[in-house]
Amino acid sequence: QVQLKESGPGLVQPSQTLSLTCTVSGFSLTSYSVHWVRQHSGKSLEWMGRMWSDGDTSYNSAFTSRLSISRDTSKSQVFLKMNSLQTEDTGTYYCARNELGAFAYWGQGTLVTVSS
């Protein structure tokens, strides 16, 4: 059974760094890509980046300078780190598994609030 679960701090202060973890089960990170997507308050979705199955990464240029995605295959975890957080980074962050090109399986999402 394919599962993804995001975890993170919930509250981050402005200018600080966000660190999120996506823990997966039911598949190997060396076989499937994992994406990060965020959503502002139930509004539209924004693709942030992708960890490819071979360990390569792709990023949305809107985040390139402050976003980093990495993984630990032994722990079945994908990590997102984004620095210089501002209030507009508040939202729900999802990880999703790629299949047939699409985002076939999603985690439940984790809400991140940027506030002092």
Added chain:
Amino acid sequence: DIQMTQSPSFLSASVGERVTLSCRASQNINKYLDWYQQKLGEAPKLLIYNTNNLHTGIPSRFSGSGSGTDYTLTISSLQPEDVATYFCLQRNSWPYTFGAGTKLELK
């Protein structure tokens, strides 16, 4: 970046009605278009990928069509459980971009 425009933004329809949602890309996306359903408080769920391929377990009342810049999601007979917001996503070019969504409610 490719801009994705969904219409209408809001739609109210009756149970059993045929519903059509549209998504227009700012340039040709070569059928790399997916549809996602998001119910209140839940994560998005893949319905259709690559324009017209139904994802596993999705009811056959959902279908997709289109080419070039114009794409459509059709629900042949609306059911109460279809109340949700529907998003399109283009995967033809980086960065992948989503439409703003169509919120579907029951009349």
